[in-house]
Amino acid sequence: MEKTEDLSQDLVKGDVSAPISDQLPSQLKVEPPKTQSPITAVGTKSTAITAGVPAEIDKIESKEIFSEFREHSVAEFFKKNRQMLGFSGKIRSLTTLVHEYVTNSLDACEEAKILPNIYVKIENLPDQHVRLYIEDNGPGIPKQFVGRALGQMLAGTKFHRFVQQRGQQGIGATGGTMYAQITTGKPVHCRSGIGDNNIFECDIAVDLKTNSPKISNMVEYTGKYRGLTIVGEFSEVKYDKSEYAPFEYLKATALANPHAQITVVEPNGERTVFERAHNEVPERPKPAQPHPLGVTTDDLINYSHHSKERKLSSFLTSNFARISDSKVDELRKLCPSINFDKMPRELKWEEAEALVNAFKQIKWIAPSADPLRPIGKEQIEKALKNVLKPEFISISERAPKVFRGGVPFLVEVGIAYKGKSGREKSDGFVGLDVKRFANRAPLLFDAGGCATMEAVKTIDWNRYGLKDIENMPVTIFMNLVSVHVPYTSAGKQAISTEEEIVEEFRYALMEVARDLDRYISGKIRDEQRESRKKAIKRYVKQLASDLPYLAGRGNTPEIEKKLIYLIENKYAKIFDKSTRLTADEVKAAKKEQVEAEIEE
Amino acid sequence: MVKKSDIKAGKDNAVSKLESMGNTLLTEIEKEQSPSFEAPLRGRSNVFHNEKTGCLYLGEKKEKRFFLNVAQAKKFMQTVAVASKCKKFKEENLHTSIRGLFYQLKFTLGDDIDEELFEEQSESNELVEDLEVSLAVKREELNLNTARKGVVAGPIRIKDKFAGDETIIDGTKQGRSGWMIPSDVDNGMELLDVDADYVLVVEKDAMWQRLNEDKFWKKENCILISPQGQASRGCRRLIRRLADLKLPIYCFADCDAWGWYIYWTIKTGSMNLAYLGESIATPEAKFLGVTMSDIDTYDFLSKLTIRAKEVDIKRAEEMLTYPWINKHPEWVNELKTVLEVKKKLEQDALQGPRLTFVADYVREKIEKKKFLP
Numbered sequence: 001m002e003k004t005e006d007l008s009q010d011l012v013k014g015d016v017s018a019p020i021s022d023q024l025p026s027q028l029k030v031e032p033p034k035t036q037s038p039i040t041a042v043g044t045k046s047t048a049i050t051a052g053v054p055a056e057i058d059k060i061e062s063k064e065i066f067s068e069f070r071e072h073s074v075a076e077f078f079k080k081n082r083q084m085l086g087f088s089g090k091i092r093s094l095t096t097l098v099h100e101y102v103t104n105s106l107d108a109c110e111e112a113k114i115l116p117n118i119y120v121k122i123e124n125l126p127d128q129h130v131r132l133y134i135e136d137n138g139p140g141i142p143k144q145f146v147g148r149a150l151g152q153m154l155a156g157t158k159f160h161r162f163v164q165q166r167g168q169q170g171i172g173a174t175g176g177t178m179y180a181q182i183t184t185g186k187p188v189h190c191r192s193g194i195g196d197n198n199i200f201e202c203d204i205a206v207d208l209k210t211n212s213p214k215i216s217n218m219v220e221y222t223g224k225y226r227g228l229t230i231v232g233e234f235s236e237v238k239y240d241k242s243e244y245a246p247f248e249y250l251k252a253t254a255l256a257n258p259h260a261q262i263t264v265v266e267p268n269g270e271r272t273v274f275e276r277a278h279n280e281v282p283e284r285p286k287p288a289q290p291h292p293l294g295v296t297t298d299d300l301i302n303y304s305h306h307s308k309e310r311k312l313s314s315f316l317t318s319n320f321a322r323i324s325d326s327k328v329d330e331l332r333k334l335c336p337s338i339n340f341d342k343m344p345r346e347l348k349w350e351e352a353e354a355l356v357n358a359f360k361q362i363k364w365i366a367p368s369a370d371p372l373r374p375i376g377k378e379q380i381e382k383a384l385k386n387v388l389k390p391e392f393i394s395i396s397e398r399a400p401k402v403f404r405g406g407v408p409f410l411v412e413v414g415i416a417y418k419g420k421s422g423r424e425k426s427d428g429f430v431g432l433d434v435k436r437f438a439n440r441a442p443l444l445f446d447a448g449g450c451a452t453m454e455a456v457k458t459i460d461w462n463r464y465g466l467k468d469i470e471n472m473p474v475t476i477f478m479n480l481v482s483v484h485v486p487y488t489s490a491g492k493q494a495i496s497t498e499e500e501i502v503e504e505f506r507y508a509l510m511e512v513a514r515d516l517d518r519y520i521s522g523k524i525r526d527e528q529r530e531s532r533k534k535a536i537k538r539y540v541k542q543l544a545s546d547l548p549y550l551a552g553r554g555n556t557p558e559i560e561k562k563l564i565y566l567i568e569n570k571y572a573k574i575f576d577k578s579t580r581l582t583a584d585e586v587k588a589a590k591k592e593q594v595e596a597e598i599e600e
Numbered sequence: 601m602v603k604k605s606d607i608k609a610g611k612d613n614a615v616s617k618l619e620s621m622g623n624t625l626l627t628e629i630e631k632e633q634s635p636s637f638e639a640p641l642r643g644r645s646n647v648f649h650n651e652k653t654g655c656l657y658l659g660e661k662k663e664k665r666f667f668l669n670v671a672q673a674k675k676f677m678q679t680v681a682v683a684s685k686c687k688k689f690k691e692e693n694l695h696t697s698i699r700g701l702f703y704q705l706k707f708t709l710g711d712d713i714d715e716e717l718f719e720e721q722s723e724s725n726e727l728v729e730d731l732e733v734s735l736a737v738k739r740e741e742l743n744l745n746t747a748r749k750g751v752v753a754g755p756i757r758i759k760d761k762f763a764g765d766e767t768i769i770d771g772t773k774q775g776r777s778g779w780m781i782p783s784d785v786d787n788g789m790e791l792l793d794v795d796a797d798y799v800l801v802v803e804k805d806a807m808w809q810r811l812n813e814d815k816f817w818k819k820e821n822c823i824l825i826s827p828q829g830q831a832s833r834g835c836r837r838l839i840r841r842l843a844d845l846k847l848p849i850y851c852f853a854d855c856d857a858w859g860w861y862i863y864w865t866i867k868t869g870s871m872n873l874a875y876l877g878e879s880i881a882t883p884e885a886k887f888l889g890v891t892m893s894d895i896d897t898y899d900f901l902s903k904l905t906i907r908a909k910e911v912d913i914k915r916a917e918e919m920l921t922y923p924w925i926n927k928h929p930e931w932v933n934e935l936k937t938v939l940e941v942k943k944k945l946e947q948d949a950l951q952g953p954r955l956t957f958v959a960d961y962v963r964e965k966i967e968k969k970k971f972l973p
Contacts, residue, residue, distance in 0.1 A: 532670040538713050539677035543667065546677075546684040547629075551622030562629050566668060570634065 082182075084489060085175045090238035091245055092445060094122070097132055097179065097237070098246040100172030101230055103441055105136035106257060108228070112139035113281045116260040120250060122239050124267040129184060130237045135229040140194040143220075150177050150190060150230075151204045151213025173230075178206050180232045187216065188232035195226035239267050243423065244444050250274065251387065252435050252442035256375060256479060258383035277386035278379050285483070289321040291367040291402045292359040300352040304344035315344035321408075322365050334358040367400050367408035372481045375440060380414045380477060388475055390416035394515035395477075396508035403500040409482035411501070413508035415474060415516050422473035430473045437479040438487070438495055445493035452478040454497045455505030464513040465521060474516070478505060536567050614742055617735040618687045625680065634668035637679055639734040640875065647874045649924040654883030656868050656924075658733065658875040675727070681705055681717055682727045689743035697745050698725050733875040740784035740833075750835035751778035751805070753812055754823035755795040761788035768792070771823065778812065778824075783834045791841060799823045799842050800962065801831075801885075803853035803862055807947050807958065814959045823847070829858075831866050833873070836880045839866060849885040850971070852962060855892060855934075856908070856944035857915035863887050868924055886971035888962065890945045892937040898961070900952050905943035912944050928973045 082088070086096035102118055109116035114137060121133040141149050150173050177188045187205035202218040241247055250264050254274030261276040290299070309315035316323045316331070332340055335354045347355075375383075377395040384393050393416050400410040423433035436443040436452045447453050456476065461469045480495055488494040495501060544560035621637070628635040640646065641661040648659050665672045665679070685704055689696060696704070702721040709715050718724050732739050739746065756771035760782075769779055782789070800822050802808045808826030811817070817824040823842060827835045843849050851866060853859030869881035895901045908916075916935045919925045926932055938944070950958045965971070 535670050536668065536673040538709060538715060539667075539673050542709055542717060543677040543680055546680045547622055547626060549622075550618060550680060550684040550687055551626045552619050553623070554626050559626070559629060562632070563667070566629070566632060566634065570632065570668060 082175075082179070085172075086445070086493065087175070087179055090236055091240055091242060093179065094130060094132075094234070094237035094239060095244060095246050095249050095444060097176050097232070097234065098122075098134070098249055099441070100176050101132075101134045102250070102253060102262075104173050105134070105138050105228065106253075106260060106440070108138040109136065109260075110281055111284065113284075114138055115276065115279065115281055116257070116262075118260060119263045119265075120246070121265040122246060122267050124239065125233065127235070128238075129233050129235050130239060130267075131231065131233050133229070133231050135227060137227040140192040140226050140228050141190075142194055143192070143200050146190065146192060146200075146202065147204060147213030147215050150174060150188065151206045151215070152211055174206060176230070176232060177204055178208070180234050181205050181208075183235040183237075184233050186233050187214070188230055190231070191225070191229040193223065193225040193227060197222050197224065199223040199225050241266075247272070249442050249444055252437070252444070253440075255380075255383045255387050255435055255477060256437045256440040256442065258375070258379045258386065275386060277382040282373055282375070285373040286370045289319060291321045291364065291408060292323055292362075293364055293402050295320070295356060295359065297349065297353045297356050300356060301347065301349060304347040304352070307344040309344055311341050312338070312344050312347060313340040316340075321367055327362060327364075330362050331355065331358050334361060367402050371483050372400055372408060372410055373439075374410055374412050374481045375479060377412075380412060380479075384414055384416045384475070384477060388416045388421045389419040390421045390475070391418035392416070392516065392519045394512040394519075396511040398504060398508050398511075401500055401504055403482075403486070403498045407482055407484045407486075409480060409501065409504075411504045411508050412477075412479040412481060413505065413512055414477035415512035416477070417516055417519070418473050421475040423475075425471075429471060431471045432469050433475045435475060435477050436495075437477070438485040438492070439481060440479065441492070443493050443495070446488065447494065449488055449497065450494035451480070451497045451501045452495060452505055454502050455509055458502075458506060459509050459513065461513065464510075464517040466513060466517060476509070476512075478508075480505075533567055537564065540564060540567070614735070614737045615687055615690050617737055618683050618690075621683060621735060622680070634666045635676070636667070637665045637676060637734070638662050639665070639730045642729065642733065642872070642875070644871060647871045649868065649922070651924075653878050653881075654868060654924070655878045655881040656871060656874040657877045678705075678718065678723065679727050679730060682724060683731055686731070686742040686744070693743070695743045695745050697747070698728055698739070701728070701744060729872075729875075736875075738786075738876065740787060746783040746833045748780055748783050748834065749829070749832040750781040750825060750827045750838070751808060752781055752823060752825045752838065753778040754817035755793075755821060756823055757792040757794075759790040759792055761790075772818070776809070776812065778808070778826075781825075781832070781834045781838055783832065785834050785837045785841065791845070794823070794842065794845050794847070795821075796823045796847060797821045798848040798850060798966070799825060799839065800888075801839060801849065801851045801866065802826045802947075803829070803851075803859055804947060805829075807852070810951070810955065810958055811962075814956055816959050816962070819959075820963065827862065827866075830862055833880065836866060836869075836882070839882050839885070840880060843882045843884050849882055850888040850962075850966065851885055852888045852947060853890070854944070854946045855890045855894075855938070856946070857912040859890075859947075860915065860919060864919075864925070886973065888965050888971055890947050890950070891934055891972060892941070892943075892945065893934070894945070898950075901945060901949060904949035904952050905941075905945055908938060908942045908944045913939060913942065930972045934972060 086099070087093045098120060102120065105118050106116050117137040119133075119135045123131040123133070125131050152174055180186055180188050187203035189201065189203050191199060191201040193199040198220065199222065200218060200220045203216045205214040205216070206212075207214050239245065247264060247266065250262050251274065254260065254262050258277035259279070259281055260274075262274040263271065264274075265271045290303075303319055304312070304315055307315045307319065309318060313325075313328045316328055317325060328340060332338075335351070335358050338351050338354065377397055380395045381393055384390060384395075393414065395414040396412065398411055400408050402408055421433070422430040425431045434447070434453065434456055436447065436450060443450065443452075455478075461467055466472065466474075480501060485492075486496040486498055486501075488496045540560055540563045544556045544563060547559055548554040548556055625635045625637070639662065640658050641663050642658065646659040646661040648657050649655070650657055665676050667673050667676045682701065682705065685701060689701075699721055702718060702724045705718045705724060707717055709717055728739055728742070728744060731737070731742065751774075752771060753774050754771045758769040758771070758779075760767045760769055771779060796817075797820070800811075800816075800820075802811060802824065803826070805826050805828045808824060808828075811824055816822070825835065825839065831839070839849060849866075851863045853863050863885070866882055867885045868883065869876065869878075873880055890901075895905070916938045920932065920935050925935075947958070950961050
């Protein structure tokens with residue numbers, strides 16, 4: 001299998017298992033699809049469709065799309081298929097806009113090592129137009145790049161990098177520009193300063209035919225502002241306070257980004273500040289090399305044939321994570337027929353296949369977490385405390401793993417109980433709330449098909465005494481950290497149900513569920529002990545007043561004192577004996593519950 | 601005026617037992633132990649029948665109650681309250697019923713506590729029994745009267761010392777209603793003369809009145825007792841005391857669950873009062889009738905049977921499992937007949953041919969010694 005374009009250093013394009021939605025636009029733009037590219041696979045509706053392919057693609061007559069693509073630009077394509085970017089439904093569209101801009105701000109701040117300060121203001125205008133104002137204190141955009149950043153699809157700084165980031169595709173901000181344009185006919189206004197006392201403001205639109213920016217009304221002046229401000233007017237959007245709306249989105253963002261301060265002003269003028277809980281900018285992740293366990297034969301052929309290394313052995317050690325000289329020696333033993341000193345580009349398919357099989361027989365160190373940027377146990381705890389003020393928190397700590405094409409990932413799961421945890425349900429009671437994130441970006445939509453929910457669904461909560469978790473004031477925080485998040489669609493709202501990811505989420509959930517179970521049952525025990533002490537104390541007075549008469553000696557106050565002392569100091573011992581009974585009682589109660597259910 | 605000797609005698613028994621119970625508890629508290637109170641387990645699992653004496657007894661199983669156990673704390677406190685109150689009755693030499701005791705103890709535990717010391721009489725009743733069992737005193741000794749139930753008539757003279765007076769009761773001069781058997785026939789009750797050939801215990805008061813009207817006790821020279829249903833403690837004690845005078849005891853009850861139960865309670869004692877053992881049982885008692893086999897002798901009875909109720913059938917089945925009953929082939933036979941024909945027979949049915957037939961029936965039965973053991 002031949003790849004047409006040059007392999008970039010970080011090998012990202014060799015990752016055929018990445019969602020097609022990621023790769024599709026760039027390849028289309030560069031040149032028409034070649035026979036062997038993944039695009040063709042979709043075009044011919046062959047079996048090569050991977051799990052990451054968005055469902056929508058199936059519904060569209062693929063051949064038509066691709067024939068049109070020769071004539072139209074990427075921007076034109078997305079104008080027609082805007083739901084793929086998350087612009088479907090009025091509420092969701094507004095959330096998508098906020099998401100795209102805030103995500104960009106957070107990423108930019110982190111890269112520039114700035115503690116983000118983001119201000120979001122949403123105003124209702126006449127004719128059901130909505131004005132969105134988003135200001136950050138990031139590095140700003142240099143004047144010469146602003147057009148491409150906001151007015152050209154796929155022109156961001158993030159694409160082509162095997163590094164974990166929130167955004168990946170470079171279509172978000174331009175998507176917003178485009179959306180303003182097609183719903184109100186207006187360009188978006190932006191202001192930027194990079195901290196050199198020069199500020200500029202301008203209007204930006206996208207030339208949909210050519211996918212190129214149209215800049216107008218450029219004004220430059222001096223001033224102290226550093227950062228980027230976007231002001232856009234949109235229609236076909238609507239503000240409300242549902243779980244899918246911008247407010248929830250920003251609240252969730254604050255949970256996953258404790259280093260950010262986010263202020264939101266709603267159309268009714270209400271101002272909410274999600275305070276910064278942590279004063280350190282997360283460290284920048286390093287670019288990653290693929291892990292041997294995730295490499296396919298095809299990958300290996302592609303990588304090797306584009307390698308500049310002289311020997312197969314050095315190709316392996318320099319291009320893959322965790323392959324050392326001694327591991328190469330192990331490979332030599334497992335594949336005696338392969339010449340490890342030959343040129344990598346001479347690697348044959350059968351040999352590559354043998355190598356991939358050999359990879360699976362060797363014990364590897366887990367992929368390095370270096371390229372991954374987990375929020376971290378401490379920070380998640382701070383954020384959950386800050387936003388939810390819960391009574392109990394538990395955060396999982398799990399080692400990185402690999403999925404599919406050697407993509408390292410790790411999951412972070414937290415559970416918060418009581419306080420402001422949980423979400424108010426339609427019946428007015430508070431129930432389980434699952435906050436999903438991918439690289440700290442909240443996922444609000446398409447929960448059904450998401451790996452996170454899949455994991456939540458498969459947990460036997462009953463085992464953790466949390467059978468009724470749906471109706472408990474519990475927030476579950478789930479973050480997937482990866483250099484490449486396998487979204488189910490370009491809308492980036494659901495993580496595809498990769499077996500390894502679902503499994504990791506499951507383990508993490510079990511960890512925190514166990515902790516919560518322990519906490520709740522411990523609390524019940526404590527409460528029970530106290531209430532039992534109290535129950536016994538009720539009878540002290542009467543007993544103390546009867547006893548002296550019965551015994552013909554002793555005095556009431558002294559007996560009373562003694563009895564209280566006994567209850568306070570000797571009771572714990574006696575109680576622990578009887579807790580065994582209580583455990584039995586609990587069992588009996590659980591059994592009854594199950595039986596009652598069976599009857600139902 | 602209460603005689604000094606009476607108080608002293610009381611103190612020797614019940615009061616000293618109550619005091620020593622209080623002392624033990626106090627000592628435990630002083631030693632910083634969880635105060636505890638031990639009482640024999642009552643109920644079927646701890647009730648045994650003694651072949652030799654033919655009575656039901658309480659077994660060895662005991663239950664210890666701790667104040668520092670949330671499930672037992674209230675009962676524990678209540679037990680002490682009951683014990684303390686009984687001591688007071690003793691010292692004041694005043695009697696009351698268990699209902700009177702209940703009202704003495706029905707008060708709130710405190711202004712800030714929404715709970716009463718006792719809410720239901722059943723709670724205090726149970727604790728009185730606990731005290732009786734664990735201290736081995738009878739409730740009468742705690743100055744608690746049980747309900748008076750049961751009448752007696754016949755050639756018997758009793759000296760009744762009560763409230764400072766002495767009264768001689770003549771059983772032949774009690775008119776139409778007989779002498780009501782008191783709850784305590786032991787304290788202050790003396791049997792002066794009992795000049796009778798046997799004792800007839802008649803389940804139903806109506807039947808007793810019938811026989812009394814016929815001057816049955818006079819004609820037969822017997823003592824005629826009706827427990828008026830289930831026999832009270834006083835009634836059972838009186839029967840026991842009469843049996844001690846070597847008088848034969850014949851029981852005349854319905855042939856149904858209730859009748860059998862009344863008979864067996866008199867004979868072996870009841871499970872509830874098993875702790876009183878032989879003092880309340882009369883194993884010598886015989887069951888005179890009515891029986892299913894009476895139908896063979898008295899033809900007319902076959903038309904006067906009633907369909908047995910479920911409780912009768914269940915009771916018959918249960919009785920067949922009690923070793924102290926199924927060791928008597930006569931009873932096995934009787935009960936099996938009942939189970940087979942699913943009928944019952946009331947003693948009132950004997951009035952079928954004529955009202956005075958009842959007396960003839962009893963006479964004939966005793967003459968021919970046609971009893972069930």
